[in-house]
Amino acid sequence: MTRIENILNPLRDPRDKRLPRVAGPCVLVLFGVTGDLARKKLLPAIYDLANRGLLPPGFAVVGFARRDWEHQDFRQLAHDAVKEHARTPFREEVWNQLSEGIHFVPGTFDDDAAFEQLATAVKELDVKRGTGGNYAFYLSIPPKFFQDVVKQLQRSGLSKPSEGSWRRVVIEKPFGHDLASARELNEILHEVFPEESIFRIDHYLGKETVQNILALRFANTLYEPIWNRSYVDHVQITMAEDIGIGGRAGYFDGIGAARDVIQNHLLQLLALTAMEEPVSFEAESVRAEKAKILSAVRLPADLDTYSVRGQYAAGWQGGVKVPGFREEEGISPGSRTDTYAAMRLDIDTRRWAGVPFYLRTGKRLARRATEVALMFQRAPHLPFAQTDTEELGQNALVIRVQPDEGVTLRFGSKVPGTSMEVRDVNMDFDYGESFTESSPEAYERLLLDVLIGDPPLFPRQEEVELSWRILDPVEEYWDKHGAPESYPSGSWGPKAADEMMARDGRAWRRL
Ligand code: BG6
Numbered sequence: 001m002t003r004i005e006n007i008l009n010p011l012r013d014p015r016d017k018r019l020p021r022v023a024g025p026c027v028l029v030l031f032g033v034t035g036d037l038a039r040k041k042l043l044p045a046i047y048d049l050a051n052r053g054l055l056p057p058g059f060a061v062v063g064f065a066r067r068d069w070e071h072q073d074f075r076q077l078a079h080d081a082v083k084e085h086a087r088t089p090f091r092e093e094v095w096n097q098l099s100e101g102i103h104f105v106p107g108t109f110d111d112d113a114a115f116e117q118l119a120t121a122v123k124e125l126d127v128k129r130g131t132g133g134n135y136a137f138y139l140s141i142p143p144k145f146f147q148d149v150v151k152q153l154q155r156s157g158l159s160k161p162s163e164g165s166w167r168r169v170v171i172e173k174p175f176g177h178d179l180a181s182a183r184e185l186n187e188i189l190h191e192v193f194p195e196e197s198i199f200r201i202d203h204y205l206g207k208e209t210v211q212n213i214l215a216l217r218f219a220n221t222l223y224e225p226i227w228n229r230s231y232v233d234h235v236q237i238t239m240a241e242d243i244g245i246g247g248r249a250g251y252f253d254g255i256g257a258a259r260d261v262i263q264n265h266l267l268q269l270l271a272l273t274a275m276e277e278p279v280s281f282e283a284e285s286v287r288a289e290k291a292k293i294l295s296a297v298r299l300p301a302d303l304d305t306y307s308v309r310g311q312y313a314a315g316w317q318g319g320v321k322v323p324g325f326r327e328e329e330g331i332s333p334g335s336r337t338d339t340y341a342a343m344r345l346d347i348d349t350r351r352w353a354g355v356p357f358y359l360r361t362g363k364r365l366a367r368r369a370t371e372v373a374l375m376f377q378r379a380p381h382l383p384f385a386q387t388d389t390e391e392l393g394q395n396a397l398v399i400r401v402q403p404d405e406g407v408t409l410r411f412g413s414k415v416p417g418t419s420m421e422v423r424d425v426n427m428d429f430d431y432g433e434s435f436t437e438s439s440p441e442a443y444e445r446l447l448l449d450v451l452i453g454d455p456p457l458f459p460r461q462e463e464v465e466l467s468w469r470i471l472d473p474v475e476e477y478w479d480k481h482g483a484p485e486s487y488p489s490g491s492w493g494p495k496a497a498d499e500m501m502a503r504d505g506r507a508w509r510r511l
Contacts, residue, residue, distance in 0.1 A: 023049070023451035025058030025132035026166075027122050031149055032140035033063035033074065033104075036247070037172065041203075042140060043078045044085040045443035050098045051088045052440075054448055058130035060101035062121055066108045074104035087441055101129055109141075109148040115156040122158070133165035136450050140172060142251070147188045154192045170199045170450055173264045177255065178475065179468035186461050199450050200464065204265040205457040206442030206449075208431070209401040213272045213372065214281075216399065216407065223397070226376070228351045233394060236373045236509055237269050239361040239401075242317060243368075244489070245339070249330030257361050258309070258341035258471060266359045267294065267467045268459065269401070273372050274347055274357070283455040287463065294466035298346045303477045305503055308485070308496040310340030312364040315489030322364065322489045336483045339363040342497040343474060344504070356504065360497060364489040369511045370401035384420055391423040396509075405431040405439065 028046070032038055049055050063074045079099065083090055105121050107114020125131050137153060139146055150169070153159040161167045169189065176182030189198050204210050217223060226232070239261055245252045252260065271290040278285035300306035313324040326333050340362030347357065376395040389412070396410040407429045415421040431439060449457055478484075485494035492498075492508070501507050 020052070020054055021448065021452055021454070022054050023056060023059065023448060024134065025056050025130055026134035026136060026451055027060045027062055027125050027131045028447075028451065029062045029064060029118070029122065029135060029137045030140060031064050031109075031138065031145075033065045033077070034067065035140055037140045038063075039077070039081040040085050041441070041443045042138065042447070043081040044087065045441055045447050047078075047082040047086045047095070047098060048088045048441065048444050049448055051086070051091060051094045052444075055098075055451075057097070058132060059098075060103060060122075060125045060129050060131050061098075062118065062125070063102070063104045064107060064114075064118060065104075067104075067106055069104050069106055071102065071104050075099050075102045078102055087438065087444070101125070109145050109152065112152070112155065115152040115158070119156045119158050133162050134167075135165075136168040136170060138170040138450075143171075143174065143176070143185065146171065146185060150188055150192045159192050166197070166453065167193070168197050168199055168450055168453065169193050170201060172201050174255065174259060175200055175264075175464045176468065177259055178472050179465055182461075182464050182468050186464075195461070196455070198461075199455065199458045200460070201446055202264045202268055202459055203442040203446065204268055204401075205459070206444075206446040207401060208439040208445075209399065209405045210269065210272065211457075212407075213269075213399055214286075218277050227374075229353055229355050231376055232355050233375050233377045234355055234504075234506060235270075235273060235357045236375065237266055237273070237357065237359045237371075238373070238509070238511065239266055239370045240365040240492075240511060241361075241363050241368055242365060242490075244312065244322060244364050245325070245328055245331075247329075249328055253331050253335055253337050256309070256338040256341070257363065258338055258343075258474065261361050262341055262343070262359055263467045263471045264459075266361060267297075267470065268463075269372055270294075270297070270345070270357055270359065271463070273374075273399075274349075274352055276351070281456060283458075283460075286456050287460050290459075291462045291466060293347065293349070294463060294470070296348045296352075297466075297470050298348050299470065299473055300344050300346070303474060304481070306344040306500060307474050307477065308340070308342040308494060308500055309338035309478055310362065310487045310494035310497070311335075311337065311484040312339045312362075312489045313486040315364070315491065317364060317490040324486070324489070325364075338478070338484045340365075340484070340487060340493045340497070342493070342500065344500065345470070358501065358506075358508075360493065360508065362487075362493045366490055366492055367511060368403060371509075371511070372399040372401065373397070373509055375506075375509075384422060388419060388421045391421070393424050398509075 105118045122135055126133050159167055176185045271293050275289040275293040278289045311325050325339050326335055342360035345357045374397045382389050392412045398408040400406045409427045410424055412422040413425040415423050485496050487494045
């Protein structure tokens with residue numbers, strides 16, 4: 001049996017890890033197909049999955065948008081998106097097979113007739129392509145439209161599975177803009193879909209390097225003994241971006257960096273780094289451990305010192321002059337939105353008592369880098385001359401999430417020569433060098449998991465609410481206390497962020 005035949009063999013043992021996980025027959029309905037996410041990530045990821053043989057012949061994509069389009073127009077958009085953004089090489093035969101299953105239904109979210117048409121279209125696909133009556137609805141649309149779409153899915157009967165089939169709904173962060181709105185959103189979804197059918201996407205959880213945090217921690221004996229307050233001095237979680245807000249003014253203004261990525265990506269990184277070992281990698285076990293650690297997070301009493309927000313001003317980046325946030329198209333000149341946010345969080349557990357977790361994120365910083373760095377305590381005694389260890393820093397274990405995916409261990413080493421000079425050196429594990437296969441994009445993994453119905457990588461509502469509980473007081477404090485500090489584009493953010501670390505006798509890692 002060839003590999004492909006084996007993949008498609010319905011009698012294969014799904015627990016057989018030698019075989020790739022493959023989606024069963026289904027239709028993926030995409031709302032918001034003209035948006036950036038669909039073009040840059042979702043459509044290319046669908047193609048990449050098809051190219052890797054992970055989608056069945058009985059698969060179809062239906063786009064829904066307010067466009068006067070024929071199927072062919074949407075196919076063309078998908079074709080261009082795939083050519084420009086897919087990770088794997090373009091293969092005509094894969095594209096042809098996939099594109100036959102690409103359909104389009106024009107309409108607006110308040111148009112009952114359009115949803116009737118959508119219902120007819122997916123039923124026809126069930127017959128024509130054998131999609132088995134299984135539908136996943138991907139809401140790649142602004143959250144203010146979630147309610148309309150979910151209600152329409154209910155009204156048109158699309159949300160109700162027939163015997164033996166499934167329905168799933170996929171939503172993208174932000175899940176609300178605070179605790180209250182997150183709860184409202186959840187209620188709206190729950191009126192129509194049961195919890196197990198709701199897939200909340202935090203694309204960081206689809207990244208290989210993020211999943212590797214669990215492998216690193218729980219597949220090895222090396223790290224566990226030092227992964228605690230006895231050895232770790234503090235943890236730094238950084239998500240630095242060199243880009244500005246691009247064309248996303250409408251979304252970003254008023255939301256800000258903390259709501260955009262700390263509430264979700266960075267707190268998820270914190271949870272994976274700090275949580276206890278789950279009893280298994282079943283969704284409920286992993287989510288329960290994450291929820292436990294998020295509920296143990298404590299905000300500092302002094303938010304004035306230990307929370308910082310900034311906003312980028314004009315500056316130079318990569319030799320190019322770039323405008324400040326308030327000069328970006330679509331941003332009001334008096335905007336107080338944060339494009340940089342940093343804060344100290346403590347975790348009240350036996351493992352982490354007294355070990356601060358410092359989080360920072362920002363747009364238009366000096367370079368793009370996301371990492372989790374465990375900074376270890378200094379040796380209690382150094383039997384060297386003081387001048388020999390001047391260049392010796394703290395030992396560090398750095399999980400490089402992107403762009404240079406890997407892990408670095410930093411420790412002191414003797415400098416060759418006649419004296420006993422000790423200096424920091426790095427030992428690197430690099431994904432690109434250790435594995436021949438390039439890492440799949442986060443959306444490939446997550447889309448496949450939705451189609452298979454595999455939930456461990458999707459945060460559940462409890463985690464969403466716990467994360468808002470952490471962030472809401474900070475946002476409220478910021479609301480009442482002036483404007484963000486400005487920092488030049490291309491720098492490492494506002495001075496207050498360095499001062500925050502200096503107050504604790506620490507410094508941000510230089511990236
Ligand atoms: C998104 C944020 O969730 O993540 C964006 O909304 C940010 O503002 C993006 O730019 C970064 O994603 P990545 O995968 O490039 O780190």
